[in-house]
Amino acid sequence: MIDSTSARRDGSTPVPSATVPSPSAIRAERRQLIESMRALRRLLDKRPAFELSDQQRLNREARDRNRAEAVHGKALQRIHERQVRQEASLNQQLIGLDGKRESQETRALAVLRRESIERALNNTYLTSSEVNGIGKGLIRDLAAHGIRTAADFERVSWGQAPNGKGGDVLYIHRTKGGKVHINGIGQHRGRPLLEWRQSVLARAEARAPRLLPPDERHRIAEIIDAERVRLRKELADAPRAADKTRKEATQLRTEALGRLATAEEEASRLAAVRRTDFDAMAEKLLDLQAQLSAHINEYGDAGRRIRRAQARALRQVAGMPPLPSIPSPHAPADTVARVSLRKRTHRTEALSTPGVRAGLGWLIPIVFLGLTSVLGVGEPDTTAPVWFRVGTRLAALAVTAELLRLWVPRRRWRTAGPMPSGIGPLTSGAFFALVAASILADTDPNDGAGWAASVVSLALLVLGITLRMRNRTED
Incomplete structure (x- = not known):
């Protein structure tokens, strides 16, 4: 007979033996607890991968925001450059309007004189009384070949006869093209014919107008004034158009950032829900560990086979710490520093204001x-010292490399900017120094020109160095 009042292992109040489960039931209940804890640990093992993926999402979102800002900065840069080019072109056109007016008046006067001369030539008919030696018969022959007025031919010349026989004959060149030979018109009649046309042309040029009529000048002035009004209107509209384009670019940036913010909020919400699930699973695992401990304390050891499994199940739950460098989900958001998993760069922000790129000049x-560093300064004497040839090429190469180092970054839109102060005088000074070296290296140098170039080079170099030092001091 079993004692119904057998004492418990912990010395607490005994329970009736009828309520003590069988060893198989104890083992089954304990295995059930262990399997539940094992399933929870398998789920919680996914938390480090989730935290890593979520950090990558945060980095990706920051990269997308930086890209949107960079696109906005590039758009502002292009708008600014387009506005500068447009305003410069319009100002240049406005400056050239006065010269354009004079050129149009000159062209209009030339057209008016040409029309007057052509009209006078067309109205002057060839008659026998006008040209000595040409009778009515030759007049009819000329008319048959299309020569009736002074405007129908230009000049006369000698050439081989049409049939190739009889030597050279006189040809009359028509204005509309082609040349004709009239039997009976040779040197004695061709010269008076040409002199008659030249006299008619001289009278027509003398009678042609030399000034534009007032109405024509007024018409040209109205055209120029209308052009000036149009250019000034475009120049006034250029800033407004640029501002409108900037507002459109800013609106696109705002919309893009808004879409990114909406997506980030949704992703953050889902990540928070997932972290809450992990926290709940961790708390549930702690509860199951407490239940398993209580079960062991109440019923003791359940056997060698289950002892090892329950030891693994009871190992410490380390508060679910994240992977290294990943903040804990239990820490406040404002006290945890975000750690980036990508390579750190010196420039992460977009260009906020448009700059001015270095010119192509x-x-x-x-x-x-660069060509000087390869070909030299054009040494006139092939016996120039080796040190001179090598030194001038190295100096040109050094100046070329320095200009490229300063100019290339200032052409890129991310690092756009004007060339530093003093670079222009320094470059000009290097140029004159090479010119002076080329002149003085000649076997028969022009000492005056060489020393003048040297003085100019020295002055420019001193000016450039002074400007550079002043600029660095101000910086």
């Missing part, structure tokens, strides 16, 4: 000095 000294 710097390619001229760069190309010239």
Whole structure:
């Protein structure tokens, strides 16, 4: 008979033996607890991968925001450059309107004189009384070949006869093209014919107008004034159009950032829900560990087979710490520093204000000095010392490299900017120094020109160095 009042292991109040489960039931209940804890640990093992993925999401969102800001900065840069080019072009056109007016008046006067001369030539008919030696018969022959007025032919020349026989004959060149030979018109009649046309042309040029009529000048002035009004209107509209384009670019940036913010909020909400699930699972695992401990204390050891499994199940739950460098989900959001998993760069923000890029005109000294570093300064004497040839080439190469180092980054839209103060005088000074070296290296140098170039080079170099030092001091 079993004692119904057998004492418990912990010395607490005994329970009736009828309520003590069988060893198989104890083992089954304990295995059930262990399997539940094992399933929870398998789920909680996914938390480090989730935290890593969520950190990558945060980095990706920051990268997308930076990209949107960069696109906005590039758009502002292009708008600014387009506005500068448009305003410069319009100002240049406005400056050239006065010269355009004079050129139009000159062209209009030339057209008016040409029409007057052509009209006078067309109205002057060829008659026998006008040209000595040409009778009515030759007049009819000329008319048959299309020569009736002074405007129908230009000049006369000698050439081989049409049939190739009889030597050279006189040809009359028509205004509309082609030349004709009239039997009976040779040197004695061709010269008076040409002199008659030249006299008619001289009278027509003398009678042609030399000034534009007032109405024509007024018409040209109205055209120029209308053009000036149009250009001034476009110049006034250029800033407004640029501002409108900037507002559109800013609106696109706002919309893009708004879409990103909406997506980030949704992703953050889902991540928070997932973390809450992990926290709940961790708390549930702690509860199951407490239940398993109580079960062991109440019923003791359940056997060698289950002892090892329950030891693994009871190992410490380390508060679910994240992977290294990943903040804990239990820490406040404002006290945890975000850690980036990507390579740190020096520039993460977009260009906020448009700059002015270095001009393409710097390619001229760069190309010239680059060619000088290869071909030399044009040594006139092939017996020039080796040190002179090598030294001038190395100097040109050094100046070329320095110009490229300063110019290339200032052409990129991310690092756009004007060339530093003093670079222009320094480059000009290097150019004159090479010119002076080329002159003085000649076997028969022009000492005056060489020393003048040297003085100019020295003055420019001193000016450039002074400007550079002043600029660095102000910085």
